[in-house]
Amino acid sequence: MAAQDGPSAYARSVLRIIDARTGEPVDAAPARRGLTRVEAHTEGFDVTALRILLVADLLVRALELGGTPVWALLDEERQQAELRAGAAALGIRPFEDGRDAASGLGEAQVLHVVREGGAEPDGVRVAVAPVHAEAPPDEADPAALRLALLSRRRSVPLQLDTAALADAHDTLVRWRGAVATWAQRPSRPIPDEVRAELRTAWEDDLDMPGVLGVLRWVETAPDLPDGARFETYAYADRLLGLDLAHDLGNPS
Template sequence: MLRITDARTGEPVDAAPARRGLTRVVAHVTGHDTTALRVLLLADVLVRALELGGTPVWALLGGERRQPDLRATAAALGIRPFEDGGDTGAGLGAAQVIHVVGDSDAGLPGRGPGAGSGSRAEGGSGSVTAAGSDTERVADGRRASGGAHAADPEGAADRAPAFDTARSADTAPASSSAGAASHALAGVHFAVAPVASVAPVAPVRSAGPADAGMPGGADPAVVRLALLSRPRSEPVPLDADALRDAEDTLVRWRRAVAGWAREPSRAIPEEVRGELRAAWEDDLDVLGVLRVLRRVETSDLAAGARFETYAYADRLLGLELTRDVGSPA
């Protein structure tokens, strides 16, 4: 059972109701910067974790409506579409409501002054939600989602705009007010720390590739991994060093997975499967999931078992680790 820490009380709570009733995940975000994107990304991963546990989820986008720039960049990072939230309170059959909020601007009760990052962030973190989804299906090594999470037919990922890096925590009153408003929202509050620094953003090209507008011109999957490589309670750097480390890891893992796929498939050892689930069910410890993958990478498990392990974990991570399967060596 996935348990997360309620930022208002500091206490762990069940993310899903005992009878697997509907859980509503509402990501609150204003503006378009990398901190807002990190909140949105963690909401996406939270939805994936709930779905992997068999919980029906309705994921919604709170805060400002009609944010095409943020949605386009989110699509480039593999974040599934989010519905506009409307009324984000309880109701509509939801047995649980989880509000994914930015830690630094939310001023959440019970955390005290200076809680969260304690440092100037690249962008004001508002609140973020994710959109409802059908249960994820994996076929031929690639993700395929139905319903509200189907791929963007307009190709928004190829037109992702540049991040707004001109903002700072001191110049985002709208985000602060949005965070303050979240105090009154009933349900669990899941806080995400801000992005602390950002590499220069590549210029946007009207018909350029999906990495147009990404920090440092990085592959969107590299940016996604960099944002997931720190505990969500800590500010994350998105600088050149962080992007380089994420790129090295992603290239190595994709190459390894493609090689393992050439060997007969083997079942994931129950011990490894249990370690993965124990990690993400413990306050959505994505870093723990990455540690398990690093151990498996150099283990003596059969190649087929390592392939299945990485494919399984990628249902949570969304890094397209099986992308190079079948490509020339």
């Protein structure tokens, strides 16, 4: 990972998202940090619906990390209980019922997270490609399933099979163990270039594979203090929601 000069490392500070209506990037939040509404349209309950909710959750987290107030809504009449239970298992924070929010709260921006080729509400549309599940997701470790769903850009169809879930599980176990070990070392700040790489990735249309790639580099980067590795993983986990500090106090 190449180091960057200080000022340029923070040159990109706005989350940009591809609007499915035009194929062009737009600011996910207004410059004045007004309220942004993130509305998920799942169209039923399946693994793709969970991916839609996860993308909406990532949008909320990324916007909040940037200081933008967010109102998260679920616009779905069918199988709400299943959707909410599945979302909770994946660590997705609760959404309000969009059916009760027609009047709005004077939000400055509305982002609709939809299935690719699905609903076409007015406003910016964040399209999510389908998940083709060959393995029963309800039998998977929820955190591993979340990581597997994060492994591809939201615009890329995802093949979810036993191998993908096993790889995600192994990565999660390794990272949680490493974080628990690094936590025992003296704390060190996140290097500016690493923080910039993380933000550049997630502000580029929620490039989660890019974020995960930075973490893989940090995991084994030479001459990086373990305390800085810990702080980097803790910082990134505010977005990823993988509970990477799960094993603190019980390092492997």
